[in-house]
Amino acid sequence: MQTPPDNATVSASGEQGILEAAEILFAEKGFDAVSMSAIAKLANTSKPNIYHHFKNKDELYLAIIKTAVQRASSLLDELEGAPGTFRQRLARFSAGQLDNIIAHGRSTQLVLREALSGNSERARETANYMVSEVFNRLVAMVRHGQENGELREDIDPTLAAFMIESANMFYFQTMPIMKNIPEINYADDAGAFTEGVMDIIFNGVLQK
Amino acid sequence: MQTPPDNATVSASGEQGILEAAEILFAEKGFDAVSMSAIAKLANTSKPNIYHHFKNKDELYLAIIKTAVQRASSLLDELEGAPGTFRQRLARFSAGQLDNIIAHGRSTQLVLREALSGNSERARETANYMVSEVFNRLVAMVRHGQENGELREDIDPTLAAFMIESANMFYFQTMPIMKNIPEINYADDAGAFTEGVMDIIFNGVLQK
DNA sequence: ATACTAACCGACCGTTCGGTCAGTTTATGA
DNA sequence: TCATAAACTGACCGAACGGTCGGTTAGTAT
Structure with a gap:
């Protein structure tokens, strides 16, 4: 190399x-x-x-993963405590998380690759912890909105949370690809992307 | 090793x-x-x-990627020609694509890793082609539904398509993780997952 | 100055890597 | 049956790998 x-x-x-x-x-x-x-x-x-x-290559790798996970974890704490209506808080949490993973793109890619690699017991548990933590907080927020009567009773809160996280993660993963597709005009604007995603999640795409 | x-x-x-x-x-x-x-x-x-x-290791790798992309590409052709209403066709396309990538998990993981790896000119163009192709077909379908007046005029068709593909891809990527989260009950049921996703995409989560 | 330790380095070890060589086996077709 | 080509192999190459060795430098407390 x-x-x-x-x-x-x-x-x-x-x-x-x-x-x-x-x-x-x-x-x-x-x-x-x-x-x-x-x-x-x-x-x-x-x-x-x-x-x-x-001690060795694996330990150096693990040290980096752990640092990245800790930083992401503490930033999630900040995001969760924000004020506002349920819809605002959910949208801001999603936007904040997306900003965060883009700002720390290197460590995000590292953690994501480890979590999704499908093999190597190297640091998968640590990496999975981060993915799961974001997911669990999203689920809690959605469930809370459901209990308040703002959301439909017949939807699965874990599914809504999953869609939000998947949009964010896949946005991060495909940023380099998207920039080559001219009809996409949110490739450089994570804020506009989150706004559009939350609109669809909340209201759907069907004509009323 | x-x-x-x-x-x-x-x-x-x-x-x-x-x-x-x-x-x-x-x-x-x-x-x-x-x-x-x-x-x-x-x-x-x-x-x-x-x-x-x-000839060498790279060419062997490229041969596998190309085979995988071709197979996926021809399967997309089948899916696209299906009959039914706009909503049925979109849902079936999404479900079919998800079934397909799960059924050919190995090659999907290979192509996805190459497309999202962020480096190595090895086979990225070929892999990107597959991701883009799925995306473009989804965009075309959504746009068609929009022209028929079934969908809101103020949503970005590429965004709706992106959300569908991201849900599918992230579902595939996180299947091993999801199986460890007990509150998720669609981890083993891609059909139920797609159904739920399309419901949210079409109708949103808000209480009417 | 002395003693001790953490930080650092050139040179090297055994192993494995991608890849090659010189040759043997196996199938084909006239 | 015999030539020809494709399929296949054990032994090997230089380079690079992860990791270690013995030893030097730089800081620090006494």
């Missing part, structure tokens, strides 16, 4: 620099396609020094 | 056996984590014989 380092660079030094470099490379190419030498090079250090800070 | 072969076995022999084995392993572990020796072992042949049939 003699691919040129990247457009990205590492600012910090020491252990933090290693973590940064590893996050960049793992997110970009995946676990197996990244060598410890490549990480050392991008971090401006030596391979043995990485092993001074981390 | 001395992981035991798998529960899967290869039935065919010769070139077809190599393709089968490679598809199994690539889908399970991804390109970089699969060695040519492992493929040879699972295909009950030798490594040089793989190179007799395929």
